[in-house]
Amino acid sequence: MAVCVAVIAKENYPLYIRSIPTENELKFHYMVHTSLDVVDEKISAMGKALVDQRELYLGLLYPTEDYKVYPSHQSPCVESTFPNQLCRYGYVTNSKVKFVMVVDSSNTALRDNEIRSMFRKLHNSYTDVMCNPFYNPGDRIHSRAFDSMVTSMMIQVC
Amino acid sequence: MEAAAGGGCGSGPPLLLSEGEQQCYSELFARCVGAAGGGPGSGPPEAARTVPGTVTAAAGPVADLFRASQLPAETLHQITELCGAKRVGYFGPTQFYIALKLIAAAQSGLPVRIESIKCELPLPRFMMSKTDAEIRFGNPAELHGTKVQIPYLITEKNTFKRMDDEDKQQETQSPTMSPLASPPSSPPHYQRVPLSHGYSKLRSSTEQMHPAPYEARQPLVQPEGPSSGAPGAKPPRHKASLIRSFSVEREPHDNSSNYPDEPWRITEEQREYYVNQFRSLQPDPSSFISGSVAKNFFTKSKLSIPELSYIWELSDADCDGALTLPEFCAAFHLIVARKNGYPLPEGLPPTLQPEYLQAAFPKPKRECTLFDSYSESMPANQQPRDLNRMELSIKDTADFPVPTQDVTSDDKQEQNKTRLALKSTADEALPKDMSEDPATSKDSNSLKARPRSRSYSSTSIEEAMKRGEDPPTPPPRPQKTHSRASSLDLNKVFQPSVPATKSGLLPPPPALPPRPCPSQISHHNVNSERSAHPKPPTQLPNYGDFRLQKQSEQVSEAEIHPQLNRAPSQVAESSPTKKDIPHSQPPSKPIRRKFRPENSATESQEPPSTVGGPVSAASGKPHAAVQKQSSKQKKAIQTAIRKNKEANAVLARLNSELQQQLKEVHQERIALENQLEQLRPVTVL
Numbered sequence: 001m002a003v004c005v006a007v008i009a010k011e012n013y014p015l016y017i018r019s020i021p022t023e024n025e026l027k028f029h030y031m032v033h034t035s036l037d038v039v040d041e042k043i044s045a046m047g048k049a050l051v052d053q054r055e056l057y058l059g060l061l062y063p064t065e066d067y068k069v070y071p072s073h074q075s076p077c078v079e080s081t082f083p084n085q086l087c088r089y090g091y092v093t094n095s096k097v098k099f100v101m102v103v104d105s106s107n108t109a110l111r112d113n114e115i116r117s118m119f120r121k122l123h124n125s126y127t128d129v130m131c132n133p134f135y136n137p138g139d140r141i142h143s144r145a146f147d148s149m150v151t152s153m154m155i156q157v158c
Numbered sequence: 159m160e161a162a163a164g165g166g167c168g169s170g171p172p173l174l175l176s177e178g179e180q181q182c183y184s185e186l187f188a189r190c191v192g193a194a195g196g197g198p199g200s201g202p203p204e205a206a207r208t209v210p211g212t213v214t215a216a217a218g219p220v221a222d223l224f225r226a227s228q229l230p231a232e233t234l235h236q237i238t239e240l241c242g243a244k245r246v247g248y249f250g251p252t253q254f255y256i257a258l259k260l261i262a263a264a265q266s267g268l269p270v271r272i273e274s275i276k277c278e279l280p281l282p283r284f285m286m287s288k289t290d291a292e293i294r295f296g297n298p299a300e301l302h303g304t305k306v307q308i309p310y311l312i313t314e315k316n317t318f319k320r321m322d323d324e325d326k327q328q329e330t331q332s333p334t335m336s337p338l339a340s341p342p343s344s345p346p347h348y349q350r351v352p353l354s355h356g357y358s359k360l361r362s363s364t365e366q367m368h369p370a371p372y373e374a375r376q377p378l379v380q381p382e383g384p385s386s387g388a389p390g391a392k393p394p395r396h397k398a399s400l401i402r403s404f405s406v407e408r409e410p411h412d413n414s415s416n417y418p419d420e421p422w423r424i425t426e427e428q429r430e431y432y433v434n435q436f437r438s439l440q441p442d443p444s445s446f447i448s449g450s451v452a453k454n455f456f457t458k459s460k461l462s463i464p465e466l467s468y469i470w471e472l473s474d475a476d477c478d479g480a481l482t483l484p485e486f487c488a489a490f491h492l493i494v495a496r497k498n499g500y501p502l503p504e505g506l507p508p509t510l511q512p513e514y515l516q517a518a519f520p521k522p523k524r525e526c527t528l529f530d531s532y533s534e535s536m537p538a539n540q541q542p543r544d545l546n547r548m549e550l551s552i553k554d555t556a557d558f559p560v561p562t563q564d565v566t567s568d569d570k571q572e573q574n575k576t577r578l579a580l581k582s583t584a585d586e587a588l589p590k591d592m593s594e595d596p597a598t599s600k601d602s603n604s605l606k607a608r609p610r611s612r613s614y615s616s617t618s619i620e621e622a623m624k625r626g627e628d629p630p631t632p633p634p635r636p637q638k639t640h641s642r643a644s645s646l647d648l649n650k651v652f653q654p655s656v657p658a659t660k661s662g663l664l665p666p667p668p669a670l671p672p673r674p675c676p677s678q679i680s681h682h683n684v685n686s687e688r689s690a691h692p693k694p695p696t697q698l699p700n701y702g703d704f705r706l707q708k709q710s711e712q713v714s715e716a717e718i719h720p721q722l723n724r725a726p727s728q729v730a731e732s733s734p735t736k737k738d739i740p741h742s743q744p745p746s747k748p749i750r751r752k753f754r755p756e757n758s759a760t761e762s763q764e765p766p767s768t769v770g771g772p773v774s775a776a777s778g779k780p781h782a783a784v785q786k787q788s789s790k791q792k793k794a795i796q797t798a799i800r801k802n803k804e805a806n807a808v809l810a811r812l813n814s815e816l817q818q819q820l821k822e823v824h825q826e827r828i829a830l831e832n833q834l835e836q837l838r839p840v841t842v843l
Binding site (some may be wrong): 070094127128131132134135141143144145 | 448449450452455466467468470471474477478479504675681834
């Protein structure tokens with residue numbers, strides 16, 4: 001159900017974006033981009049220690065869209081009750097690298113835990129990519145292991 | 159040439175060779191002659207029989223050449239007969255040329271007759287190339303891309319050196335060509351021709367590459383001396399022969415060892431080379447190379463950064479940004495393979511797995527230093543080690559799972575020291591442990607909450623731990639536990655009295671993972687039999703322990719926690735321990751226990767209502783059936799209670815230790831948070 005996964009660097013440029021319905025890729029890019037605003041808002045709003053792997057809930061951003069956007073960022077994910085199809089969840093690491101995931105909730109209601117676990121997996125894979133000395137932080141992520149992990153998430157959920 | 163061919167033939171019709179054919183044939187012939195001179199001594203006997211003054215091609219290379227033409231053996235026999243070699247007993251030039259022409263004819267589908275060779279055969283070129291290719295260079299299919307010698311990529315100008323290596327490789331039949339040095343204009347099977355001497359000829363005609371360079375090579379081969387590979391060895395994957403240091407330094411390589419089938423297997427020579435390179439980067443072979451050092455080193459190989467990045471991904475199994483010796487060997491090997499033109503595998507081949515490499519090439523020094531680093535990283539690794547050890551212990555025996563849990567940090571060190579000492583001396587245990595290690599290390603690798611703190615010692619230390627674990631565990635056990643043997647008694651007690659639960663009462667203290675199962679089974683069985691039992695008052699003192707244990711143990715337990723809080727306190731505490739507080743609890747409790755472990759096992763957060771639902775539904779069942787056996791079971795229950803209390807005490811101790819660790823970790827976290835706060839104003843937007 002994860003139809004789009006994006007990794008965004010601290011400076012808010014994408015390190016990795018991948019979506020399943022490839023024809024709508026640009027739309028996903030825009031969605032992720034807009035979610036960054038919400039994410040940043042949450043970051044500044046939080047203030048204090050955001051050490052935990054939390055995700056922010058923001059609720060629906062675009063009620064008229066097909067896709068729900070929940071830039072759940074640093075605090076626990078909260079699913080919106082909006083009837084739209086896609087939810088967007090966000091996740092931020094301590095180094096201000098953001099993961100945004102657009103999720104299609106039309107099939108089954110994704111539980112918070114599952115989203116968290118997906119983000120955890122993402123985070124782990126991202127850390128692995130970072131550990132690679134040949135990876136320069138700020139480069140686009142081309143790691144095959146990362147790709148395969150994201151694929152597994154997108155396929156499994158779909 | 160034609161005249162000579164016609165004159166020398168004697169019996170056959172004059173041979174008309176086109177110019178191209180002439181060149182090709184002559185080169186081939188020269189090669190066969192050369193091979194006769196340098197090859198295994200089939201030459202001399204042939205030469206002895208020849209007419210003095212005639213150059214003859216040795217039967218060996220000629221036979222190889224003919225076989226390489228991929229004609230059936232019978233056809234080849236016919237050809238040899240027809241060409242007159244059999245008659246005269248040797249392969250003179252005429253016979254050779256006739257034979258080649260017949261081969262061409264046969265390949266083009268013409269019958270093998272002398273008349274065939276009279277016609278213009280357009281194919282000889284092709285055939286020759288194929289035969290040449292087959293002979294010299296093994297299967298063309300294997301040579302996708304060009305094989306490369308690493309140093310020659312670096313020292314491209316060093317054509318002479320390349321020549322030497324190619325000569326060496328001749329014997330191993332895997333000639334390589336530097337892709338950088340030679341424009342890969344030729345079709346794949348021509349790429350095998352070594353660059354240096356064949357280079358000019360490459361340009362002239364593709365086919366003539368083969369014989370000419372070979373010809374030139376032959377004299378070089380002999381002064382060079384054969385490298386260690388067997389001549390004529392088929393396997394083209396001679397990465398060992400191609401290994402060169404990434405720095406320009408060149409080691410005299412006789413590494414053209416014979417390969418087993420896989421390209422991913424590291425031979426002993428390669429291994430030594432890799433280890434030497436490792437030492438040059440990092441004197442201590444048991445330590446690891448940092449990422450930056452490795453990056454600089456591997457960058458010298460001139461592979462592209464994405465490829466190097468991918469190789470790193472494959473080889474750094476524990477993803478710690480550093481390479482241990484086996485990881486380094488795997489990475490080096492992959493780089494060498496890539497340079498030789500092998501596509502990088504999708505996953506790390508089994509022969510390059512760190513565990514495999516460590517087992518295949520054990521190094522005693524490494525173990526001792528491993529132990530040192532292991533003791534250093536002990537505290538960090540305690541919890542993951544516990545998990546691993548517990549998992550292992552469960553796998554191995556059901557008898558002594560408890561001690562692994564109960565071991566205090568000090569005792570752990572002692573035990574581990576003894577275990578490591580045992581490990582270093584018990585290398586024969588390696589194969590057995592190997593089977594466990596990949597599984598366990600893969601398990602640990604796949605843990606979601608990956609214990610990155612184990613990166614330092616990582617697989618090797620876990621192996622050390624696991625290897626040494628089995629032998630020494632029995633002695634420490636009695637020290638650690640008070641009446642851990644009671645767990646065995648429990649089994650004895652319960653087996654006769656409650657046959658249904660005999661399988662359920664697995665040793666109470668097994669590692670965390672299996673806990674749900676015994677309790678599940680036991681509770682399930684118990685539920686089916688028992689009636690309502692009065693709550694044992696002895697349960698109460700255990701509550702506190704269980705609560706404590708809950709916090710520190712599994713994540714799943716933490717998830718259960720909110721649910722548990724809603725449930726009756728007794729039930730809440732009984733479940734996380736999974737220690738089976740069996741029998742003595744009211745029917746609703748066991749039922750809940752049954753469900754909750756299931757929940758924990760699946761890690762699904764079902765709302766308490768769902769738990770309550772099945773509880774209420776199932777509560778009716780046990781009442782009827784259990785009342786019959788209640789008297790019989792009371793005794794058993796009481797003994798079980800006693801045992802459980804003891805077990806609980808042990809777990810409480812463990813819990814306190816874990817609590818301490820948790821506190822330490824909390825403190826660290828607070829410190830880090832403070833630092834983060836200080837840094838925050840700088841980084842935020």
